[in-house]
Amino acid sequence: MKNLLLAALLFAVPACAQVRVADGFSTDWANLKMDSRELAPNLYLLHGSGGNTVASIGIDGALLVDPSFAEVAPKLKAALHEMGMAPVRYVIDTHYHSDHSGGNGAFAKDGAVVIAQENCRKRMTETLHSAFWGSTTPPSPAAELPTLTYDRRLTLEFNGEEVTLFHNQPSHTDGDTIVYFHKANVVHMGDIFVNNLFPYIDVGVGGKVDGYLPVIDEVLATIDDKTQVVPGHGPVATKQQLRAYREMIQTVRDRVAAGVASGKTLEEIMASHPTKEFDAQDATNRVDGDGFVAMVYQSLTGKRLDWHPVK
Ligand SMILES: [Zn+2]
Numbered sequence: 001m002k003n004l005l006l007a008a009l010l011f012a013v014p015a016c017a018q019v020r021v022a023d024g025f026s027t028d029w030a031n032l033k034m035d036s037r038e039l040a041p042n043l044y045l046l047h048g049s050g051g052n053t054v055a056s057i058g059i060d061g062a063l064l065v066d067p068s069f070a071e072v073a074p075k076l077k078a079a080l081h082e083m084g085m086a087p088v089r090y091v092i093d094t095h096y097h098s099d100h101s102g103g104n105g106a107f108a109k110d111g112a113v114v115i116a117q118e119n120c121r122k123r124m125t126e127t128l129h130s131a132f133w134g135s136t137t138p139p140s141p142a143a144e145l146p147t148l149t150y151d152r153r154l155t156l157e158f159n160g161e162e163v164t165l166f167h168n169q170p171s172h173t174d175g176d177t178i179v180y181f182h183k184a185n186v187v188h189m190g191d192i193f194v195n196n197l198f199p200y201i202d203v204g205v206g207g208k209v210d211g212y213l214p215v216i217d218e219v220l221a222t223i224d225d226k227t228q229v230v231p232g233h234g235p236v237a238t239k240q241q242l243r244a245y246r247e248m249i250q251t252v253r254d255r256v257a258a259g260v261a262s263g264k265t266l267e268e269i270m271a272s273h274p275t276k277e278f279d280a281q282d283a284t285n286r287v288d289g290d291g292f293v294a295m296v297y298q299s300l301t302g303k304r305l306d307w308h309p310v311k
Helices: 004-011 073-082 104-108 118-124 209-222 239-261 266-271 276-282 289-301
Strands: 035-040 043-047 053-058 061-065 088-092 113-117 128-130 135-137 148-150 153-158 161-166 178-181 186-188 228-230
Touching: 035 228, 043 073, 053 073, 053 178, 073 104, 088 104, 088 153, 104 113, 113 118, 118 148, 178 209, 209 239, 209 289, 228 239, 239 266, 239 276, 239 289, 266 289, 276 289
Parallel strands: 061 088, 088 113, 113 148, 186 228
Antiparallel strands: 035 043, 043 053, 053 061, 128 135, 153 161, 161 178, 178 186
């Protein structure tokens, strides 16, 4: 059941040849290939399927940001072993979605402490229904739940590095965490930032478009032009690319808000094509321009929560 969301991501039938499948998702678990690369000394990016994983590996052991799907965890462990991994002591979930947190249990049973924002843990104890995907996610087993939670900010000293977790306000979900590695100058954004994709706003759990702007602004004020910005999905980006993504969200949000203010229906707003200049780069059959517009509309008005992509 947890993979209904993934199924919706992967198997939505393309309406035309131009529709692209979101990169980085595969359910061919047996043949998954783990890619890894060094971001900075002691800090690595790993990816097999689902969300991007960042691993700090050093004298204190290992710390992971986003252990990906449960099915990916064995491959992740094998890759970490090959890299000379010490025991995984901490796992940080950027949010509750199973393509980011599904591997929690595999590392928790070996003794890792799983850390998340307090709303993230709360959501993982609930049965959640996504009207957008038409899917239901059951509560996570107790063995997969975060065991250490925080509200606004938490700092770890690990592997000679100051690691800051921060939560500003609801945006992608109501329990998002951003992780900043000060010395390495690397930030993991979770799905607040998806590179070359339209964001999925999880309005059903209190995600909201107006949260993205102050959250991203806080990150922009924290990082510099040399920071490596790791998105939840897609390739590592620069501060400038994060700023462009923020402007895309602001532009589409303002167009939808203007449509709402002038009394237009969701369909009329979609027909005005608020995402037009961004579709070539960002639209996939995961979230296309209409899907993003619908979520922005839902977030701004609290209406039409039953809208979902045509499958
Ligand atoms: Zn997500």
